[in-house]
Amino acid sequence: GVDISLSGRTRVITVSNQKGGVGKTTSTVNLAAALASMGARVLVIDLDPQGNASTALGVPHDSETPSVYDVLIDDFPIADIVQTSPESPNLLCAPSTIHLAGAEIELVSQVAREHRLKTALDTYLTELTERLDFVIIDCPPSLGLLTINAFTAAHELLIPIQCEYYALEGLSQLLGTVRMIQKHLNTTLHLSTIMLTMYDGRTRLAQQVAEEVREHFPEEVLHTMIPRSVRVSEAPSFGQTVIAYDGQSAGAIAYREAAVEIIGRDKDSSVTIEGTP
Numbered sequence: 001g002v003d004i005s006l007s008g009r010t011r012v013i014t015v016s017n018q019k020g021g022v023g024k025t026t027s028t029v030n031l032a033a034a035l036a037s038m039g040a041r042v043l044v045i046d047l048d049p050q051g052n053a054s055t056a057l058g059v060p061h062d063s064e065t066p067s068v069y070d071v072l073i074d075d076f077p078i079a080d081i082v083q084t085s086p087e088s089p090n091l092l093c094a095p096s097t098i099h100l101a102g103a104e105i106e107l108v109s110q111v112a113r114e115h116r117l118k119t120a121l122d123t124y125l126t127e128l129t130e131r132l133d134f135v136i137i138d139c140p141p142s143l144g145l146l147t148i149n150a151f152t153a154a155h156e157l158l159i160p161i162q163c164e165y166y167a168l169e170g171l172s173q174l175l176g177t178v179r180m181i182q183k184h185l186n187t188t189l190h191l192s193t194i195m196l197t198m199y200d201g202r203t204r205l206a207q208q209v210a211e212e213v214r215e216h217f218p219e220e221v222l223h224t225m226i227p228r229s230v231r232v233s234e235a236p237s238f239g240q241t242v243i244a245y246d247g248q249s250a251g252a253i254a255y256r257e258a259a260v261e262i263i264g265r266d267k268d269s270s271v272t273i274e275g276t277p
């Protein structure tokens with residue numbers, strides 16, 4: 001088994017890339033479930049109006065459900081919208097609903113519009129009675145006000161990169177936005193992690209992309225690459241993460257290995273992996 005010791009601080013990680021379909025949501029929910037399976041307490045904030053993270057975590061998010069929309073627009077406390085995933089008591093989700101699609105526009109006229117998620121999250125974390133080890137924010141595929149709220153609330157940025165043509169395209173725009181946030185809104189935000197997703201080692205292209213990304217970001221890229229796997233793409237249709245759906249599949253193993261790496265990057269946390277008895 002895996003024995004983890006965590007710092008006691010809450011690490012707030014935003015999973016962002018303005019490209020769609022690169023594995024943001026898949027990485028958010030599976031990383032969160034992997035961390036939870038090792039005993040970490042994790043909150044996923046679903047900031048995408050599509051609500052795919054809420055679906056994958058088996059959490060109801062119909063239009064009547066109190067959601068991140070109510071937090072951002074109507075000052076609901078996060079505690080009032082958080083649900084527990086049926087998958088694990090350690091796995092929490094602040095769901096998104098379709099209303100969030102309007103929030104991008106509605107936020108424009110709000111006071112402190114870039115800080116609304118951060119303010120709500122700070123209050124939530126201060127009032128929590130149980131510890132929370134990770135908050136992982138799933139962003140929509142844009143650099144609008146929803147993503148800017150995530151960047152303002154987070155300490156760390158995790159960028160999933162799909163091992164395909166044009167993998168690095170758009171990255172300079174993303175990193176430019178991060179620099180702007182660091183300068184004006186959140187000095188603690190930093191790019192901590194790059195995760196290579198949908199890796200198919202049989203293709204020369206995937207190998208080349210992985211090499212190229214590692215050359216540019218030697219510190220940030222995780223050793224673990226997430227393989228392209230049917231089990232990973234099937235899991236959400238069962239309202240599950242791949243950790244619950246097929247815990248022995250290559251995708252589940254990779255997300256657990258990535259979770260171990262991410263825990264280990266915090267100097268005050270440790271991971272001990274023992275042989276299975």
Ligand code: ADP
Nearest residue numbers: 020021022023024025026198227228229232233
């Ligand atoms: P994003 O949130 O960046 O738009 P998703 O996480 O929704 O991307 O992934 C896009 C599509 O790719 C989804 O259909 C998802 O099931 C699939 N997918 C993601 N990761 C993998 C993987 N490792 N293997 C196979 N399919 C994957």
Ligand code: MG
Nearest residue numbers: 024025048052
């Ligand atoms: Mg998504």
